Amino acid sequence: MNPAILKYWGLRGRWIGWRNHVLASPRFQRFAQRCWLTRPIARRRATALFDLVAGFSYSQILAACVESGVLRLLAERPHASAELAVRIDVPLAGAERLLRAAAALGLVEPLGAGWALGSAGAALLGNGGISEMIAHHHLLYADLADPLGLLRRGGGGGALSGLWHYAESAGQSGSDVAAYSALMAASQPLVAGQAIDAYRFDRHRRLLDVGGGEGAFLRAVAARVPCLQLGLFDLPPVIARARARFESMGLADRTTFVGGDFLRDPLPEGYDIVSLVRVLHDHDDTLALALLRAIHAALPSGGVLIIIEPMAQAPGAVRVGDAYFGFYLLAMGSGRPRSASEIRAMLIAAGFRSARQRRTAMPITTSLVVAIK
Numbered sequence: 474m475n476p477a478i479l480k481y482w483g484l485r486g487r488w489i490g491w492r493n494h495v496l497a498s499p500r501f502q503r504f505a506q507r508c509w510l511t512r513p514i515a516r517r518r519a520t521a522l523f524d525l526v527a528g529f530s531y532s533q534i535l536a537a538c539v540e541s542g543v544l545r546l547l548a549e550r551p552h553a554s555a556e557l558a559v560r561i562d563v564p565l566a567g568a569e570r571l572l573r574a575a576a577a578l579g580l581v582e583p584l585g586a587g588w589a590l591g592s593a594g595a596a597l598l599g600n601g602g603i604s605e606m607i608a609h610h611h612l613l614y615a616d617l618a619d620p621l622g623l624l625r626r627g628g629g630g631g632a633l634s635g636l637w638h639y640a641e642s643a644g645q646s647g648s649d650v651a652a653y654s655a656l657m658a659a660s661q662p663l664v665a666g667q668a669i670d671a672y673r674f675d676r677h678r679r680l681l682d683v684g685g686g687e688g689a690f691l692r693a694v695a696a697r698v699p700c701l702q703l704g705l706f707d708l709p710p711v712i713a714r715a716r717a718r719f720e721s722m723g724l725a726d727r728t729t730f731v732g733g734d735f736l737r738d739p740l741p742e743g744y745d746i747v748s749l750v751r752v753l754h755d756h757d758d759t760l761a762l763a764l765l766r767a768i769h770a771a772l773p774s775g776g777v778l779i780i781i782e783p784m785a786q787a788p789g790a791v792r793v794g795d796a797y798f799g800f801y802l803l804a805m806g807s808g809r810p811r812s813a814s815e816i817r818a819m820l821i822a823a824g825f826r827s828a829r830q831r832r833t834a835m836p837i838t839t840s841l842v843v844a845i846k
């Protein structure tokens with residue numbers, strides 16, 4: 474390596490250069506595969522690298538399992554291949570190919586002459602939101618077919634941005650509102666449970682969920698904290714759907730519904746805690762900061778803002794924040810995943826007196842930052 478480069482990047486740069494030189498060398502790779510001491514590490518690393526190479530194929534096998542309903546059928550009881558082939562309307566050879574592939578991924582497992590649900594399949598079915606995510610991923614993957622093109626044009630403009638485009642037109646399109654809100658509501662239990670375990674909402678009297686969609690987060694908190702008064706703010710067509718849902722569940726008299734655009738309209742006052750669940754990362758920095766300032770203005774002194782979303786650089790979940798959501802939001806055409814420390818800095822810039830991160834059990838779905846005015 475050029476000594477000037479080594480000087481600029483320091484000791485760590487020198488170490489990385491040397492390490493990569495060794496790892497890329499066919500001679501070292503052959504040695505690592507042959508030596509009993511390094512063989513397990515070499516195999517692990519080769520598998521991890523191959524998983525990166527083959528990730529899209531795995532995702533499509535998963536999509537076929539969800540779309541065909543094969544996992545649900547196996548959750549009812551084990552099935553023989555021929556029976557499954559008929560039920561999912563795929564020729565026997567195709568069904569067996571899918572089942573073998575799904576078994577390799579832990580989604581199903583062989584049982585005698587047939588097949589049972591695998592442990593990863595059972596975990597997936599136990600979280601309804603995951604199937605919904607998988608079902609809409611064809612939009613994301615269509616946009617990611619040309620990742621460099623997407624990066625060069627700055628994101629958006631594809632299939633996924635169409636799904637949430639209603640927010641940019643202040644919720645004018647009813648069918649888009651329904652599809653997007655339903656997806657959000659289905660995946661909300663993955664998030665709400667984590668947040669409720671990590672933060673004591675029973676310290677508060679009135680909770681306003683801004684960008685709260687159909688109110689799935691509010692309903693989850695309401696079930697845990699019966700005396701909390703609820704407020705829901707979202708675009709008017711989303712609020713109409715939420716109101717109907719709350720009425721059918723007998724929760725409407727505990728809840729104030731406010732339809733509006735949080736980028737233009739003032740937020741309702743009189744709440745001692747405001748939540749922003751999977752909203753901040755949807756917006757570019759200028760709009761995100763404006764939203765934090767608007768919430769700051771609406772809160773009383775000592776009021777709390779709680780930000781709940783998957784975050785960048787979350788220990789143990791960097792792939793979700795930086796890789797998955799980084800590109801998901803790029804395809805959406807707006808926003809970016811932020812680390813907890815970036816969010817804390819934005820909160821202080823918006824006028825909050827303190828901002829702290831709270832631990833959650835599953836940063837893969839949920840990280841949490843609490844700010845006090």
Ligand SMILES: C[S@@+](CC[C@H](N)C(=O)[O-])C[C@H]1O[C@@H](n2cnc3c(N)ncnc32)[C@H](O)[C@@H]1O
Pocket residue numbers: 640657658661683684685686687689690706707708711733734735736749750751752755
């Ligand atoms: C990613 S969804 C999150 C929904 C919900 N908080 C959740 O976690 O399931 C973003 C929400 O923000 C709402 N939203 C987007 N732009 C908005 C705006 N300008 N004013 C009010 N709500 C908006 C959307 O309608 C949607 O319900």
